[in-house]
Amino acid sequence: MFTRKPGPPEACRPPVPGPPAPPPGRPRLRDGVEITQRPDGAGAVVSLPGGTYLRMGGDAVRLLRTLDGTRTPDTVLADWSPMLGRPRAAETLTRFAAAGLLDTGGALSSAAPRRLVFRKPAMLQLTLYQPDRLNGVLRSAGAVLARRPVIVAYAALLCAGLVTTVANAGQLHDAIIHRSPGTWLQVYATMIAVNVLHEFGHATALSYFGGRPRRMGIMLLYFSPAFFCDVTSSWRLPRRRQRAAVALAGVAVNAAVAAVAALAGAADLGGRRQYWWLVVLANAMTITFNLLPFIKLDGYLLLLAAVDKPFVRHLAMADARSWLSHRVYRRPAQPRQLDRPWSVPYGFGALVLPPLLITSALLSVQRFLWMGGPVGAGIWYAAVLLALARLLYGAYTVAFPKIPAAARPGEPDAGTDAAERALPA
Numbered sequence: 111m112f113t114r115k116p117g118p119p120e121a122c123r124p125p126v127p128g129p130p131a132p133p134p135g136r137p138r139l140r141d142g143v144e145i146t147q148r149p150d151g152a153g154a155v156v157s158l159p160g161g162t163y164l165r166m167g168g169d170a171v172r173l174l175r176t177l178d179g180t181r182t183p184d185t186v187l188a189d190w191s192p193m194l195g196r197p198r199a200a201e202t203l204t205r206f207a208a209a210g211l212l213d214t215g216g217a218l219s220s221a222a223p224r225r226l227v228f229r230k231p232a233m234l235q236l237t238l239y240q241p242d243r244l245n246g247v248l249r250s251a252g253a254v255l256a257r258r259p260v261i262v263a264y265a266a267l268l269c270a271g272l273v274t275t276v277a278n279a280g281q282l283h284d285a286i287i288h289r290s291p292g293t294w295l296q297v298y299a300t301m302i303a304v305n306v307l308h309e310f311g312h313a314t315a316l317s318y319f320g321g322r323p324r325r326m327g328i329m330l331l332y333f334s335p336a337f338f339c340d341v342t343s344s345w346r347l348p349r350r351r352q353r354a355a356v357a358l359a360g361v362a363v364n365a366a367v368a369a370v371a372a373l374a375g376a377a378d379l380g381g382r383r384q385y386w387w388l389v390v391l392a393n394a395m396t397i398t399f400n401l402l403p404f405i406k407l408d409g410y411l412l413l414l415a416a417v418d419k420p421f422v423r424h425l426a427m428a429d430a431r432s433w434l435s436h437r438v439y440r441r442p443a444q445p446r447q448l449d450r451p452w453s454v455p456y457g458f459g460a461l462v463l464p465p466l467l468i469t470s471a472l473l474s475v476q477r478f479l480w481m482g483g484p485v486g487a488g489i490w491y492a493a494v495l496l497a498l499a500r501l502l503y504g505a506y507t508v509a510f511p512k513i514p515a516a517a518r519p520g521e522p523d524a525g526t527d528a529a530e531r532a533l534p535a
Contacts, residue, residue, distance in 0.1 A: 144156070153171060158210055179213070235328075242324060251314050251318075253318060271365075281383060307363045312357075316344055320347065321356070332471055344411070354415040372386070419448075425447035426457035475490070
């Protein structure tokens with residue numbers, strides 16, 4: 111006969127986790143929250159007043175729309191439980207509240223958006239201007255630029271610029287070889303203005319398609335200065351080609367400037383042939399760098415528009431780490447987070463490019479910082495140590511991989527300009 115061994119007293123036993131507590135008050139949809147149904151019927155894009163965008167499944171949207179402030183949390187859970195079960199219903203309601211979608215009777219934060227924002231892994235953004243004030247002007251400008259005669263003229267300009275560049279490749283080569291520091295400074299000043307127009311290109315395209323650019327400013331991207339335009343509201347655009355057009359609008363400006371500069375260089379306009387060809391080179395380099403999909407710039411936005419799936423970069427890097435961990439450390443193989451055949455090679459590109467950019471930036475500023483004496487040298491060494499620490503952490507994540515945060519519902523795809531969140535369907 112077997113007897114059951116008595117367990118510890120109730121006070122000593124660990125508590126059994128229960129469903130999360132629902133938010134207090136009578137939950138209702140927060141004022142200013144907008145729900146845009148996706149044209150394919152696969153859920154919707156939900157925008158919050160602060161500029162955050164969330165992608166939600168159809169079932170979650172239907173539940174969210176039922177929150178009108180007339181029922182208590184217990185009543186809501188009772189209505190949802192037959193469909194979801196009590197624990198999942200409580201979890202869904204809690205996630206809605208945590209995402210800032212609900213007004214539960216408490217005080218909602220009314221603080222203005224922060225002007226200085228840090229985004230992982232190495233992006234610091236300072237907002238200087240809110241272009242939504244010019245939304246009507248930008249929309250009108252976009253309507254003019256989208257006319258067929260303008261598009262035909264633009265295509266002809268690009269063709270003429272390309273043919274001129276190829277035909278005068280020798281002049282471009284001579285301008286690069288025999289460049290002068292003074293001319294480079296003039297080109298650098300020109301590119302500052304061109305890159306401002308680049309960002310207004312994004313804003314104009316977004317406004318034309320019905321979105322609202324939130325903010326523009328300057329940023330440090332992997333220790334390199336640059337401009338930015340927040341186009342996260344492009345996730346509300348119903349068609350992929352519209353989101354792709356927003357992503358390409360910036361480099362379209364650079365391409366036009368390069369074409370004009372090529373024609374001016376071939377004609378030796380103003381006797382400034384070297385200057386014009388260096389402007390061509392600078393814009394070509396800008397276009398190439400922006401279209402790289404491995405960092406969160408225009409190329410990544412274009413990739414998101416093509417794939418129509420959030421967290422592509424994050425999931426692909428997780429797949430690359432898992433693949434390397436399995437091959438090198440003989441860890442158990444993990445299922446793919448991104449169901450695409452190019453996931454692993456793309457993930458390796460996304461893992462490798464940022465360290466290369468950081469290394470290049472550190473080498474370029476080394477002489478400048480060391481001119482500042484011990485303080486400048488200390489800043490440079492601190493940056494090097496931080497970069498090495500980040501590299502070691504990356505090696506650690508390969509040796510001990512974990513499920514990516516983006517695979518867990520409710521966590522943001524931190525970034526540029528593609529700040530979206532995922533909630534359960």
